[in-house]
Amino acid sequence: MKFLVILIASIALCVGNAIPLVPGDNSHYIEGESRYIWMPDGEGVPHRIDLEEPMDAALQNSRNGANNQYWLYTRQNPNNAQILIDGNANSVWNSNYDGRKPLKVMVHGWNSNGNFIEWLFNTAGGNWNNVHLIGFSLGAHVVGSAGRQAGGRSARITGLDPAGPLWIGNSNALNSNAGQYVEVIHTDGGLLGIFTPIGDADFYPNGGRYPQPGCSSSSCSHSRSILLFASSVRTNHFQGRLCDDINQAQNMQCTGRVFNMGNGIVTKRGSGIYGLTTGSSWPY
Template sequence: MKLLVTFAALVSLVAGGVVPPVPGDNSHYVEGKSRYLWEADGDGNPVLVDLHEPVDEEMQDPRRGEENEYWLYTRMNPSTPQIITHGDESSIWASHYLGSRPIKVIVHGYAGNGNSEINSLLTSAWLSVIDANVIVVDWRRLASSNYLTAVSQAPNVGRAIGDFITWLINTGGGNWNEVHFTGFSLGGQIAGNAGRFTGGRPRRVTGLDPVSPLWYYNINAIGRNAGQYVEIIHTYYTRNNSPRIGHVDFYPNGGTDQPGCLTSICSHTRSYRLFASTIRTNHLVGRECLTMEEAQSNQCSGSVTLNMGNSITNKNG
């Protein structure tokens, strides 16, 4: 009996306030109970997050989203960005933006910035297969604040993105049926908010392992109202909760513990690496899962197949 009580106490400590000992390992995490977890920075390195750290009141102005920067890449400037400033028409005319091209928007995650790995991977992949306006959203100031502050401001960052794309299309030309929002981790939640605040006008929204801590029951979480077609790629944060939140949800390798990964952060970042690969090759095919158990065991038996990811803006599923 004494051994049982001691074991129960240890479980409580691990699930509660003890810092996880292995950098990047979130196998301990229990929603609503764990205080600490690891998040990925812009290059996929583990960053320790304290879910009890108070929100920074100085960062609570809803206009913080207006601090976003928008970096444009095209085939004419594939590696050096041009900054388009919301409200400054001359910044559009001075850039290589063309309203006749599709618009691809990338939103990095927590602790990231415009130079984060996801941006270069997706930008180069898209420009290799399609003549597009690729817009990287740099929201580094809020992304570098503590996690709860970033979460609380995510809807405002998303609203600002939606307002910017609306202004860009109205001013420089464009078609909502050629708009594709993509976001990784907390950036996936922001991309969802960006689409929702435009009334779900983007033709496609892709959430790359949208971060789940503090989002399971959050009314601002990414969902089907974010766009005309919302696709979610789960690669790790489904371990504790595996919600179907998009029009189509993909669970590669069961949606957790990706092959070749020793930590949850590695599995988490695999979402945008797999997506970048599908943009170039469109080679990963998913099969319909009749139950969530089939998805998690990677043994789906449905008759419908659908390619995961890819660059097709008007994709359906």
């Protein structure tokens, strides 16, 4: 009997540490047990990540936020970014930045802060009530940190399938204290994304998990949150239904009041868990 128990434990350990071979396939992943996971980069290309790999101390020590570049797009330059550099006032004064207008700050995910926004406002004006922070995957936690650093003054924060591995229960993760209104769109919950509600309003399109319609990989489902949000900004057509609990959301059984998912309205406010269904191709 002791041999059987040890054998079962050994098999479980091997499964948890098994190296996944099919790029983007995270069907093996078990939260808190699996060591490896496929994580898409900014171009959607999956990379195999070792969650137990020690931090590179030299890289960590070399990081300097002052080296970050911020790409500014306005109606005057919709296709070609103007580069804003933290601490370089001329980069702002010589750009199309206008502190009187709403500001959308977008942060992509892996391989892709609030101090910069404060500096930007002090340099060329701005108002936190006009700020909408948007982050995908790890970027969702970045904008959450930036929002808390600013005392939760940002008018709105949108988290697009916030990263799950190593972030569940993490005090630095995106939460409802990060802004005046925090909205989260879950599309790969339990794998690359967090499944539990963490915002003021949490939306679970198609159950909030893999596979999203038309997706054959976890990476695709994870990235679907970006496309759903982009589509909602253009047409504001996704109508969520209030759920009694997260189980209703997962099983797509929500029948409560309607509240639209996404859109670009900076003054948007709401709360609760919402479920909805979408299509498999643009505009979904």
